[in-house]
Amino acid sequence: MSANYDVSYFIGCTNVYHGTTDSILIPGANNNEISSMPTVTYLNGGTFLSAATVAEFRAAGALSENDSTPTGILPLYVMEDNRGNDIYIGLYASLNSSGYINNLTLCASKDTTYSNVYTRTSSGLSTPMIEGGENIYFYMSLQYASGGVLLPNFCLGRTYSRTPVSYGEWVSRWTGNPTQVGYVYSQLKITAWASGASVGEDSFEKIAQTSEEGGGDGDYDTTNTTTEFPTLPTLSVIGTGLVNVWNPSAYDISLLNNWLWRDTSIFENAKNIIDSPLQLITSLRILPLSPVVGEEEHFCLAGQDSAINMHPVTQQYIAIDCGSIAINEYFGSALDYGAYTKIKIFLPFIGFKELSPDDCMGGSIALRYNIDVVTGDCVACIKCIRTGGGLSNVLYTYGGNMAYDVPLSSLNFSAKNKADVANTVGLVSGIMSQNPTSVISSAMGIMTNKPTLERASDMKGNTGFLGNKQPFIVIERPIQSLPANSGQFFGYPSNITSRLGDLNGYTEVDHIIETNIHCTLDEWEEINELLKEGVYL
Amino acid sequence: MSMTIKLYHNDSDKRTVSKTLTNEGSLAGATIIDDTSILSPRLKVRDNGIIMVQYNYCYIADFKRYYYITDISVSNGYIYIDCKVDVLMSYAAEIRACTAVIKRQQSLCNYYLDDPLYQSYEYSRIQVKTFNNVFNNYNFILTVSGKGGEVSA
Numbered sequence A: 001m002s003a004n005y006d007v008s009y010f011i012g013c014t015n016v017y018h019g020t021t022d023s024i025l026i027p028g029a030n031n032n033e034i035s036s037m038p039t040v041t042y043l044n045g046g047t048f049l050s051a052a053t054v055a056e057f058r059a060a061g062a063l064s065e066n067d068s069t070p071t072g073i074l075p076l077y078v079m080e081d082n083r084g085n086d087i088y089i090g091l092y093a094s095l096n097s098s099g100y101i102n103n104l105t106l107c108a109s110k111d112t113t114y115s116n117v118y119t120r121t122s123s124g125l126s127t128p129m130i131e132g133g134e135n136i137y138f139y140m141s142l143q144y145a146s147g148g149v150l151l152p153n154f155c156l157g158r159t160y161s162r163t164p165v166s167y168g169e170w171v172s173r174w175t176g177n178p179t180q181v182g183y184v185y186s187q188l189k190i191t192a193w194a195s196g197a198s199v200g201e202d203s204f205e206k207i208a209q210t211s212e213e214g215g216g217d218g219d220y221d222t223t224n225t226t227t228e229f230p231t232l233p234t235l236s237v238i239g240t241g242l243v244n245v246w247n248p249s250a251y252d253i254s255l256l257n258n259w260l261w262r263d264t265s266i267f268e269n270a271k272n273i274i275d276s277p278l279q280l281i282t283s284l285r286i287l288p289l290s291p292v293v294g295e296e297e298h299f300c301l302a303g304q305d306s307a308i309n310m311h312p313v314t315q316q317y318i319a320i321d322c323g324s325i326a327i328n329e330y331f332g333s334a335l336d337y338g339a340y341t342k343i344k345i346f347l348p349f350i351g352f353k354e355l356s357p358d359d360c361m362g363g364s365i366a367l368r369y370n371i372d373v374v375t376g377d378c379v380a381c382i383k384c385i386r387t388g389g390g391l392s393n394v395l396y397t398y399g400g401n402m403a404y405d406v407p408l409s410s411l412n413f414s415a416k417n418k419a420d421v422a423n424t425v426g427l428v429s430g431i432m433s434q435n436p437t438s439v440i441s442s443a444m445g446i447m448t449n450k451p452t453l454e455r456a457s458d459m460k461g462n463t464g465f466l467g468n469k470q471p472f473i474v475i476e477r478p479i480q481s482l483p484a485n486s487g488q489f490f491g492y493p494s495n496i497t498s499r500l501g502d503l504n505g506y507t508e509v510d511h512i513i514e515t516n517i518h519c520t521l522d523e524w525e526e527i528n529e530l531l532k533e534g535v536y537l
Numbered sequence B: 001m002s003m004t005i006k007l008y009h010n011d012s013d014k015r016t017v018s019k020t021l022t023n024e025g026s027l028a029g030a031t032i033i034d035d036t037s038i039l040s041p042r043l044k045v046r047d048n049g050i051i052m053v054q055y056n057y058c059y060i061a062d063f064k065r066y067y068y069i070t071d072i073s074v075s076n077g078y079i080y081i082d083c084k085v086d087v088l089m090s091y092a093a094e095i096r097a098c099t100a101v102i103k104r105q106q107s108l109c110n111y112y113l114d115d116p117l118y119q120s121y122e123y124s125r126i127q128v129k130t131f132n133n134v135f136n137n138y139n140f141i142l143t144v145s146g147k148g149g150e151v152s153a
Helices: A054-059 A127-132 A167-175 A250-262 A410-432 A436-441 A461-466 A486-490 A521-533 B092-097
Strands: A012-018 A040-042 A074-080 A086-095 A101-109 A117-124 A136-144 A150-157 A183-191 A243-247 A281-287 A297-301 A304-312 A317-327 A342-347 A351-355 A363-372 A377-386 A391-401 A472-480 A492-499 A506-514 B002-010 B021-032 B042-046 B057-060 B065-075 B078-085 B099-105 B120-130 B139-145
Touching (some): A250 B139, A351 A391
Antiparallel strands (some): A136 A150, A281 B139, A297 A304, A342 A472, B002 B021, B002 B057
């Protein structure tokens, strides 16, 4: 790759191939006919232009810089038409903002100025030409115009034959209308782009090459490793003897209370280390679930049998499956994703959390809580499942606490109050965050700029116990404003390569890849502009 | 040079590649005013009573191009017709043969691409879906110290 070559320094026009010059007699308009080849005089000292630098183009006024109009033509050769008028064939070029020649135009003019142009055709110079020294072929034919005047007509070929072709081929290939063709004259091959030998011949300021090749070496690996809900811990305090966990009923609690305060004998074993029988109770909590319990047995405390039957809790950690919810596309478009649709999930004892529609749209989300029965701590795990994308992963995990702590002593009660106040402040601040002023001030913004509202505060513990305990999701979708038949008038985003003839209806072209339109430059520019603005096919 | 041009009435949108042409007529003896471009020629024809106002479109076979009639004027027994080339109709076949990257299209489209033309109301539609109501069974959990409540003095 000749990355160091600056294409702006050299344009080589190395060859002119003449088409057949057999005697051709084509009836033209008003019986004007030609039967012989016009006289051709090569300019530039009698030899064909072999190399042209930017400086030569500029000196000839044949360089378009900064959107200027060239005033001259770099002459190639001159010929006479059938009325004895000269037709000058020449080149002019344009520079892009980086100083590279990015467009080359072959022009036929009545004189050596740009102001009397018969016809012209252009070639945009693309990277392969710059790097590969690829050829451009300008094909020229002569044809009758009004009054029997012989006029040149150019065609541009880059992928067609690079060798001279017969007259018959020309007729069928380019015109399809032999009566309009007077003579096929020549093909001009322009080649040797970015020749290293020519670099530096010009005083035009070089542009330093700072870019390097890179990227494009990703492995496109989209295989997905499924992640399941986390398993429960296998190591538990239950059964260690350090603590004992029970699942009493309210009646059992009542019996226990009577037993604790009436039978003072239970403190005999521990009276030296405790002040109150309640100090033997680590915690009394209410959980909104059914623990895993064993067979009923007598509740014992401080070595004393209370004769109160209770179920011992046998499993510290449990998992509760909340089921799954299908999240289907509503629009079947970009409106279901990204900045348009918002999804929030309410997790009891945790609060509202936002989910990305990209993770779950067109699939489902499953929710499971892993819970420590002893402490009430819980973790909500959200699994996103999208069959189409092969996604089945726990992508969100949030922690909380679902136990209501029953205050058993003044110390407990004080601590509980502090916690309640803290949660209440959080609740108020959560409500205040839905500040109506901020909503109003944003009313002029588009939907994607809407403020994100908190729908609940921290819902841990006792606060969450008073709140909603059923998990749910909130899907906030835009309401589209769509005029009738808008697709017929504006179309929809495509970004697909296609042959225009395969399409119907409204079409906007981003850029043309392959074309074979034989028209003037002004017509081509208008066609290009119209296709980009949108046409009806 | 005298030539015959075909006259039409065109109701199609300017952006339509293949126009629907009606009311075809013919105008013989038209000549081109000197120094006019093939892209926007001015034709001159003797006023022989043809009702030109019913036409707004023409085809000049000598130029192989379709034209919008942009203006019609009458002077000294001649009708002057100003034309502007319709590149879409003139090169309809070649345009259809083009291969291009399509930016927007009526049917060949991908709705999952973000569309700058999307518009939505300032308010939105809320949908709520619930999971199973699993946290509805309340139980006391009592935790005490020591196995069997035993403590050592």
